[in-house]
Structure formats: structure tokens, C-alpha cells
Amino acid sequence: MRSLALAEELVRRGAEVVFVCDSHTVPWADEQIRGRGIAVEPAVWTAEQHLELFGRLGLTAVVWDSYDLDPAVFAAVRASGLPSLAIVDGGYGGAVADILVDQNLGSELDSPELPEGAIRLAGLDYVLLRNEILELRPAEPPAPRSGGVPKVFAFFGGTDAFGAGPYVVQALAATGVPFEALVIAPGDELAEAIGAVHLQPGQHVEVIGPTSQLAKAVVASDLVISASGTSTWELLCLGATAGLVCVVDNQVMGYERTVATGAAVGVGVLSDLKADPSAAAAVLGPLLQDPAERARLAAAGWQLVDGQGRVRVADHLFELLARTT
Secondary structure: OHHHHHHHHHHHOOOOOEEEEOHHHOHHHHHHHHOOOOEEEEOOOOHHHHHHHHHHHOOOOEEEOOOOOOHHHHHHHHHOOOOEEEEOOOOOOOOOOOEEEEOOOOHHHOOOOOOOOOEEEEOHHHOOOOHHHHHHOOOOOOOOOOOOOOEEEEEOOOOOOOOOHHHHHHHHHHOOOOEEEEEEOOOHHHHHHHHOOOOOOOEEEEEEOOOOOHHHHHHOOOEEEEEOOOHHHHHHHOOOOEEEEEOOHHHHHHHHHHHHHOOOEEEEEHHHHHHOOHHHHHHHHHHHOOHHHHHHHHHHHHHHOOOOHHHHHHHHHHHHHHHHO
């Protein structure tokens, strides 16, 4: 999604963009790319394959966003002289590029060793957000929504690869507080597990498959629960009341830093939720019953992420191209 956001900005400025990836393995993601008229090339893995492909495509620059590639691939492409930008999360992935973009909260406080001649763009000023997020960003912080049963929206990426959905619904049910929840389950097994959760009076859960209308569901909800990944910045930009679940190790730093700002609530670590939902329920229960606190969180998040990060990143990429072409 963050690569797609940057691609939208580059296309807006007249660039031609192609994705090199295995998006066919995640149909929802493939639809997001192709639905924008962006071409897709099959993923390649070795340095030689990348150099051959990039030469055939006649690229002006390359944007990397991968944890899976051998670091030698990044180094070989940079050594070829092709201008490059890498979207990174701390030190994960070993990417080497002319521009490193770490859009995570607090990353501007870190001082990693950089490749020779490289620059680093760090922090929430460089968050990359898609058109559908920017178009729905409210002009001012949301006001408290009082009255009625709170509406909850829960999603955990395009595949919910770690199976968070059923455990979050268990935690919501354990609050004993009435709510209406819309939960995305990307597969039948997850949907069945969510449907099997015992709900208490006044609680209702609707399960749907992956949707391209995520942003609209976010702004229509009183509380949004999601994995503490790149979607966090989308939620904050939209002025959502965000409850975060840390589902995988590379999210720990972002999870802790975001919760520490007071702009989102930490629902917990997924392994803990699986063992016992009571701690998460103790966090969610008061939040479901307090419109003023939900509004405070939403306003704090809205102020943290202004939605202009992709403009700033694209400016730096085009400045690099102007110097090297």
C-alpha cells in the first residue's frame, strides 16, 4: 500500500510506473495495482535477473520495498548507476539505495549507518498514503460521536496472515459492552472462527471479505482495530480512533512508539490475546463507553499525520533524477 501511494504520486507527476512483484498471490492487492492501470511484471530474485529486467524496461529509477531480497541485489543495482529509493523499516531487509525512506514514528530519532552518498527521510513527515485516504481525510479533527451503540471496524491486512480477527472479536465480546462490529476475514476458515465467538447481549458482528472500501469503513466507525503496521498511519490521517494489535515482531517498535504518543490505544500483542483476551478486553471496554476519549485519540492521530508525505518523498526522488540525468 505504501508503494502504491508513492506510485500514485509519481503517476500524478507524469511518470510511467511498473510494479515488479508477485501480487497475483494476493488477489486483492493485484486488483489494487491493476485497477489503477499500472503494469505488473513477475517477481525476480537474483541481481542478474534484476539488472536484465531493469535494462529491458528502460527504467529511469527503481523504488525498492522488500524484506525478502538478498542485500546483494540492492548493492548490484545501485552499483550499476540506476538511481534508487528504498522504503525501509529500521534495519529490516538490508536495503541499499540513494534515498532511504523510513516512515515510522520516531525513526527520525535514530542514526543508522547509511550507504555512501545516501540520504535518509525519516518520520511521519514522509508517510506514504493513497488517494482514497487523502480524499477522505477530514478538514479538522473529528468531534465526539455520542449516542447509540458504538460501531467497530476490524481488519488485519489483505490476508490476516496471523489470524488476529477471531481473537480480537473474543476480546470485544469479553468486554460485555454492546457494539456493532464489521470484521474483515480474508478466508472461510477465519470467517467461521469469528462466527463461532460467543457474543453477549447487545453485541453484533458482521463478517465480510476483503474490500476496496477500507477508508470509507474507517471514517464511518467509532473505533477501528488493526494490526500495528503501515495501516496505522492511514488510520491516524483519517482521524480514526485506533486500537492497535502487534501481530509480528517487526511491528513492535512502531507499536510501542505509537501507543506512547497517546494517539492510539495498545490492544496488545497477538500472542497474549490468543492466550487470554481479558487484558485486551480491559482496554477496549472503557473505550467503547467513552465518546470523549475516542475523540481525543482521533484528534491526536489526525494531528500527527498530515498526508503530505508522498509529496515530500517524490520531491526528493525527482531532485535525485535531476542531478543524475
